[in-house]
Amino acid sequence: MFELTISKQQLLTPLLMAAGAVDKKQSLAILSNILLKLTDDHLFLTATDLEIEITGCVPCTESKETGSVTVPAKKMIDIIRSLDDNATPTITFDAGIVTIKEGRSKFKLATLPAADYPSRDEEQSEVEFSVARGAFIHLLQSTHFAMSQQDVRVFLNGLLVELDSQSITTVATDGHRMAICKLPCQLNQQHHRLLVPRKGVQEILKLLTNVSDDQILISTGKNYFKVVTKEYTFTTKLIEARFPPYAKAIPSAQDKQVLIERDLLKRALSRIIILAHEKSRAVLLHIQNGQLTLVANNQEQEEAIETLLAETQGEELKIGINASYLLDVLNHVEEGLLRLSFSSTESSILVESHKDEHYLYIIMPMKI
Numbered sequence: 001m002f003e004l005t006i007s008k009q010q011l012l013t014p015l016l017m018a019a020g021a022v023d024k025k026q027s028l029a030i031l032s033n034i035l036l037k038l039t040d041d042h043l044f045l046t047a048t049d050l051e052i053e054i055t056g057c058v059p060c061t062e063s064k065e066t067g068s069v070t071v072p073a074k075k076m077i078d079i080i081r082s083l084d085d086n087a088t089p090t091i092t093f094d095a096g097i098v099t100i101k102e103g104r105s106k107f108k109l110a111t112l113p114a115a116d117y118p119s120r121d122e123e124q125s126e127v128e129f130s131v132a133r134g135a136f137i138h139l140l141q142s143t144h145f146a147m148s149q150q151d152v153r154v155f156l157n158g159l160l161v162e163l164d165s166q167s168i169t170t171v172a173t174d175g176h177r178m179a180i181c182k183l184p185c186q187l188n189q190q191h192h193r194l195l196v197p198r199k200g201v202q203e204i205l206k207l208l209t210n211v212s213d214d215q216i217l218i219s220t221g222k223n224y225f226k227v228v229t230k231e232y233t234f235t236t237k238l239i240e241a242r243f244p245p246y247a248k249a250i251p252s253a254q255d256k257q258v259l260i261e262r263d264l265l266k267r268a269l270s271r272i273i274i275l276a277h278e279k280s281r282a283v284l285l286h287i288q289n290g291q292l293t294l295v296a297n298n299q300e301q302e303e304a305i306e307t308l309l310a311e312t313q314g315e316e317l318k319i320g321i322n323a324s325y326l327l328d329v330l331n332h333v334e335e336g337l338l339r340l341s342f343s344s345t346e347s348s349i350l351v352e353s354h355k356d357e358h359y360l361y362i363i364m365p366m367k368i
Contacts, residue, residue: 003065018047023049145179146178160194179360204234271306283320347365
């Protein structure tokens with residue numbers, strides 16, 4: 001049995017955050033529940049789908065007894081969300097029932113025993129270090145969009161996090177494009193390669209953009225990756241697969257280059273893609289002396305052409321590209337000058353930012 005009084009504002013955010021790990025497939029009834037644990041004037045909220053686990057911690061001064069129980073996640077969230085913004089509900093657990101009282105409202109929720117809730121076996125961490133939250137967000141945001149959605153090659157459905165003594169590098173690819181971002185920092189670690197699954201990456205990003213910590217703690221073991229902030233602990237299983245040697249995919253000796261403002265290219269590409277083929281999103285890049293021309297057409301014989309002034313090097317070249325892949329990176333790199341490098345119509349295109357020397361983006365060309 002336990003009882004606590006807590007404000008809606010304090011409770012709703014950690015509830016929503018933990019709910020990111022609730023099992024949507026509902027393979028086990030208890031996995032659609034959130035574990036509530038009251039101890040030492042702190043309420044811990046935990047959810048898991050057996051792949052990822054999120055725990056939020058909320059201090060609560062008005063509490064009695066200690067205990068734990070699981071409640072249906074969606075119903076609990078809907079009830080708390082429906083209360084007035086300044087509400088301070090009292091939550092009581094007694095005789096297998098959780099009761100939420102606020103003013104003249106009273107809700108009784110069915111529960112499942114906390115003892116039946118799956119708990120993760122604590123493993124010895126092999127690596128542990130602190131990193132600036134903003135810098136780690138940049139690593140994930142700069143690369144995560146290049147992950148595949150549901151590829152049979154499981155390594156494409158995750159993000160490689162590579163650690164060595166002087167840097168953290170994140171790499172994602174779907175087989176058609178690849179994003180690589182490096183953060184120089186003194187880790188004093190041996191070389192480790194960790195493959196974090198897509199859902200884990202998305203939930204880490206959601207979590208880190210909703211907290212205000214300057215530094216976060218990262219620890220990892222044989223098959224898990226953990227992020228710890230003041231209020232939350234996030235754990236995900238790792239993908240057990242070998243990520244390809246990505247350095248070999250970085251093109252070198254590109255003798256044709258285009259130097260252009262990101263915003264100029266982004267706006268032009270956003271207009272051009274309107275008339276590109278719906279499925280392939282193919283756009284022709286025509287590089288000539290001092291200019292870049294974008295050409296798109298579709299199955300209805302419609303066409304769009306944009307000619308942009310740019311600084312160019314090398315011979316004239318026409319090359320096809322998936323405009324969506326290029327737009328993805330333009331939405332994530334800093335504003336300013338971009339360098340596009342080419343060698344032939346069949347070799348991959350390298351995209352670099354003048355402001356961020358530690359970022360590379362590679363796109364395979366298309367036949368048009």
